[in-house]
Amino acid sequence: MPDIELFVQSLANGVSVGAIYGLIALGFVLVYKSTEVVNFALGDLLMFSAFAGWSLSVALGWPIWLAVLAAIFLTSLLSGIINEAVVSRIIGQPQFAHILLTLGIAFTLRGLILLIWGADQRSLDSLAPDTLLEVAGITLRAERVQIILITLVLVIALQFFFRKTRFGLALQALGENQMAAYLMAIPVRRAISGIWMLSGAIAAIAGLMLAPLLLVDTNLWLVMVKGLIVAVMGSFHSVPGALGAGILVGVIEQLAGVYLDAEYRDLVVYASFFAILAVFPKGLFGGQSAKKV
């Protein structure tokens, strides 16, 4: 294979994986911006969506598109329930408490998934046909193209939602200042639940796109780590921030895997994470504000 084609292909692979990381990061960012909670259970929600998708499509034989929609819906619901039942009880406590609480939820969820589905590996079909596409002389798998397209559509839809719709603007206000949002008669509690559901749905979409690339098993939650890295790099800031940082990480990872050694892929990602934080302690999109006294 000519060098340039290998490069472009790994770039495309990097972008598609990075898009998924970006979506996971977005799941973190949405919840963080409105409640200052980092949801460490997001990886397990994502894993749940993949298992649910598998059960519905393979075990129950539903058509894949229906299974995917249902899995997204179920995950979103689960995320909302987690917020209502547990997380909303400790709003206003220190960040440490939130981290521990969501870690506890993550354990529980992971344990339940293990109980229900066991530790076997399964494979899940993708929505996209299993074919190769020729784009400008470069062969790409349809699956990869589909990931990039879905992510693009989703991100544009979200941007429209946050900029143009009433509810989206209300949520933005919530992210800026909860008290003010409350005074503006935004139903804060319901809005936060809405955000959690949205975040769950996005994680589910990421999971259902990722699962066909890997396998469905109980290690799937580990991609949360990449999502976290991306969210930090993007300063827990915005939709484009998360996506941009996601693609950066995805591309770094793929290029490191191809040109260095597959073994060093993750290590290179970790190293670039620390390098970026060393230069930008608040992430790529964070301001310079120290605490005001």
Next chain:
Amino acid sequence: MYFDFKTSYNDDIRLIRRPLSGLFYAIAFGTALFSPLVISEFYITESSAIFVLGIIIIGYMISAGMAGLVGLGHAAFVGVGAYTHAILLGAGVPFLISIFSAIAVCALLGVMLAVISLRLSGLYLAISTLIFALAVEHILGSWETLTGGYEGILVPDPIIFGTSFASSINYYYLTLSALVSVIILAANLMRSLSGRALIGLRDSEQAAASLGINVLKTKSVAFALSGAVTGFGGALMSHQIFFITPEAFNMMLSLQIVLAAVIGGLGSITGALIGAVVIGWMPELISQIKALLPVSIRYQPGPDLVIYGAVLIGFVLFEPLGLYGRWKKIENWLLTFPLDRKATFAKTRTYMKSERV
């Protein structure tokens, strides 16, 4: 109404300040000293494991509880301590030199972590320690010439000046004396100005700096001490595992350390010890609970995770001060017996304080 039970400043500087905790420590130490005479081999081994956990959790407490540098990656220190010790022992280095080298290496690792995360705090710090531990685990796995990679390496027996401490009873006394030394060092730290400086750092960096505390230096000291103590625990732990692989020091171990600190109560030595006991006994407890479950799920890993998770959730929601916090309330009630007022520990109002970075 105000009661002062003390008669001189030295009372406050003494290690054991309250009569009840004096009694508690006396009983605990006496029991620890003599119980191997009566308990079975299994419990002796189990207790040494708890002592080692105690060391590790005190190490975690120094950075997380005192300095407020809440990390999610202390397994890195345990792992590096264990590997350094095992590799040096394997190369024929005497036990004491090896273990002090492991401590030194972990202190350096702590400084390294401090340097790369010096300007981070709160959430970013927590996440970067998590990533740091993943990276360390990864390096332990792929540096095959040194660590034997994922195959693992054998840990030689602990032999100090010709005496073997491999037998469970000898190892028990070895770990007990290690734990007692660590407790005394940590207690000394807590009552010193440097220890208070760590607390200052935790609660307000700006105020700490305005009192002459060098924030960056103090953070490095916190991570170095914490790393050293945790690494010491790791080195001792290697003798329990006999055969160490990188997976032994994965994210689950980090989270168990955090869990123990939360169960016991962050920020006190007693809390750390309580946490160690609970976490040490948790596998036993879980197997008891699992015995009640139907056979089909009894041997699965799922229930363990559910129980760990539920315990963590329960503590955050209902007993955020941990078991030690609960004990303090009881102790206060006993000491002030007829005069106890509920309001002493009544929750003060907390305001939503943004920790946005």
Next chain:
Amino acid sequence: MMKLRVAGLKQYFGGLKAVDTVSLDAKQSEILAIIGPNGAGKTTVINAITGLRKPTAGTVWLGDKTITGLAANRIAELGIARTFQNIELFEHASVLDNIQLGFYRHRKVTLCAELFNLPSARAEAVNARLAAEKILHYLDLVSWRDKAVSGLSYGIRKQVELGRALCSAPSFLILDEPASGLTREETLDLGYFLRDLAKNRGIGILMIEHDMGLVSRVADHVIAMNEGRILAKGSAPEVQSNADVIECYLGSEMV
């Protein structure tokens, strides 16, 4: 007698000139008050003096030593102590621990001595304790000694913060709105403490304060600021009758 001098201090945040060419002189044994409406840049001035933020331009001298741009902890070591507008206490520590930390700048022993509790470390612990006890008695905080700070009333917390600053035995004490949120009685007490600290103990006090009653009772000199600039300097009555100051406060209760 040492002086704390500030010359040509500027602090810009992007386009915002929060402090624009401020100069002032504070002397030991004297109380200098800064007044001015919200957002005048008062806090920004003292943040620059105490090293929490590097000023855009200007110089700060303590005696004949330039301290501009030194790290906050270095400046504290030189004997400038401060309090904060929104109270920055160590919330989860006791009153005693908070105040004892004020002693930190006098710390001499090594970490090693502390870890092994060598006699030198023990002696220092007693010294820190003695210093803190004196403050506790001086500010009449003895009955709160072992209480956790987070549960105390606002007034007491302000006292504790003052005590913590005093425990460092500073030559200059910088207070950001020490009377805000205090009751009338607490404010009166505070006035006596401030006079005593300046006149009998020789501490130089630089304080930001909105309570003109307190300012005219205790301050030797007053500076009025608005929009990052100094409007007027002088004694309290002089500043209060200055036309610019009156105009700037027009409609507020001071007139």
